[in-house]
Each structure stands twice: as structure tokens, then as C-alpha cells.
Amino acid sequence: MAAVVRWPIGIAVVSWQYLWNTVAIHRTEEEGDGSDLPDPVPDGRLDDRVQTVEDGYGPLLHRHYSVRIAGGCSAEDLMGRMASDPNRWAPTGMSVFRRTRGASGSMTVGDELVVRLPGPWNGPVRVIASGPRGFRLATLRGHLEAGQIEFRAEPHGSGTEFVIESWARPGDRLSHLLYNRLLLAKEVQLVMWTRSCLGAVALSGGRRDGGLKVHTRRVALG
Numbered sequence: 001m002a003a004v005v006r007w008p009i010g011i012a013v014v015s016w017q018y019l020w021n022t023v024a025i026h027r028t029e030e031e032g033d034g035s036d037l038p039d040p041v042p043d044g045r046l047d048d049r050v051q052t053v054e055d056g057y058g059p060l061l062h063r064h065y066s067v068r069i070a071g072g073c074s075a076e077d078l079m080g081r082m083a084s085d086p087n088r089w090a091p092t093g094m095s096v097f098r099r100t101r102g103a104s105g106s107m108t109v110g111d112e113l114v115v116r117l118p119g120p121w122n123g124p125v126r127v128i129a130s131g132p133r134g135f136r137l138a139t140l141r142g143h144l145e146a147g148q149i150e151f152r153a154e155p156h157g158s159g160t161e162f163v164i165e166s167w168a169r170p171g172d173r174l175s176h177l178l179y180n181r182l183l184l185a186k187e188v189q190l191v192m193w194t195r196s197c198l199g200a201v202a203l204s205g206g207r208r209d210g211g212l213k214v215h216t217r218r219v220a221l222g
Contacts, residue, residue: 023198024210025212027215028215034219038148042128045138050138050141051139051141051142051143053169056221058170060147061169061216062165063216064216066163067200067212069162070208072160073160078160079134079151083130083135084104086113094192097116102127106130109127112126113127117192124139124140125137125138126138126140133152134153145168151163159209162197162201164193190214
């Protein structure tokens with residue numbers, strides 16, 4: 001019942017974000033291939049709770065969100081700040097990260113979090129890779145999606161490029177309907193991660209250099 005009540009809120013949030021968006025978003029889409037599959041989850045972090053792309057439904061979406069930052073802190077400092085508390089850069093009006101395993105203040109391999117969203121889309125995840133310039137999460141059972149997502153930053157000229165890269169399929173048949181028939185969940189995801197890119201810019205102390213880029217490769221899987 002709670003999910004049903006919150007579902008229209010999610011739709012309203014997405015509509016509001018689109019209505020008031022003033023940042024240029026350059027979107028491209030193309031057909032992908034086998035090279036778009038993510039690296040396997042490391043054996044030490046793979047168990048029956050992990051929801052891999054093989055567990056999903058419908059096509060795989062390999063999405064790449066990026067923004068260039070002029071000035072501000074280094075790539076390493078930015079990712080240290082982002083790892084310390086995701087709620088400092090995530091759009092808290094539509095998502096809240098809550099840690100369920102591991103100590104706060106970093107993204108350590110094996111840590112687990114739940115992303116609370118304004119609809120029937122809560123998403124448990126596990127940290128499967130972490131380093132000075134980024135970290136990667138794998139989805140767990142019950143997540144809207146089946147796959148992985150990586151947050152990273154790299155030096156770019158005199159500034160930094162921040163990237164969110166995801167490899168995911170709908171996690172169940174309802175999610176498949178929302179993604180590939182109604183297209184709602186796909187657009188919720190787009191809004192959330194583009195807003196997160198802007199949050200990374202603000203957290204860096206620098207300024208956005210140009211618009212946001214979103215590139216999607218769609219891969220049909222059996």
C-alpha cells in the first residue's frame with residue numbers, strides 16, 4: 001500500500017524536474033553489442049543476494065552520464081567527499097541513501113546501502129570496488145534494476161570530468177513494464193543521475209564547464 005501511495009509522488013517529482021530543468025543535456029542513443037556488458041562481480045562479493053544483469057528482464061541499457069568541472073578540488077578529493085556521504089550530492093528530494101552495512105564516512109568494498117526513492121523503487125546495493133577516484137555498486141535482490149553502476153572522476157585538462165556509468169536491466173517483470181513500455185522508470189533514472197552530476201559539481205567547489213552528456217547503448221539479451 002505504501003508503494004502505491006508513493007507512486008504518483010515519483011511521477012510528480014520527475015515532471016517537476018523536467019519542467020524546471022535549465023541545464024543543457026545532450027542525449028544520444030545507439031544499438032550496442034557484447035562489449036557493453038559489465039565486468040563480472042568479483043567472486044568475493046558475489047552471492048545469491050546479488051542481482052546480476054543475467055537475472056534481469058528485457059534489454060540491457062549501458063548508460064554514460066558525464067559533466068566537466070572547471071576549477072574546484074582534485075578528482076581524488078571529489079570522490080573522497082562523495083564516498084563519505086552520498087546524500088551530500090544525490091538529489092535528496094527524490095532519493096536518500098541509507099547505509100545498512102559498514103561504517104559511514106567511506107565506500108569500502110562489502111559495504112551495503114539502500115537507496116530510498118519516491119515510488120516503489122527502493123534499491124539495495126553493495127560496494128564491489130573502490131579506489132581513490134571512484135567506486136562501483138552492484139544491485140541486490142529487490143532492486144528495481146539488475147546490474148552495476150560506477151561513480152568516478154578523472155583529471156581533464158586543468159579541471160575534472162565526473163562520470164556515472166551504469167549497466168542494467170529491469171530487475172523484474174513490473175520494472176520491465178515501467179522501463180520498456182511506459183518508459184517511466186527510465187526517465188526517473190535519467191533525472192536522478194543527471195541531478196547527481198550537478199551535485200558533484202557543487203560538491204567540488206568548481207563550476208560546470210558546458211552541458212551534461214548522456215549516452216545510452218541498448219543491447220538485446222536473451
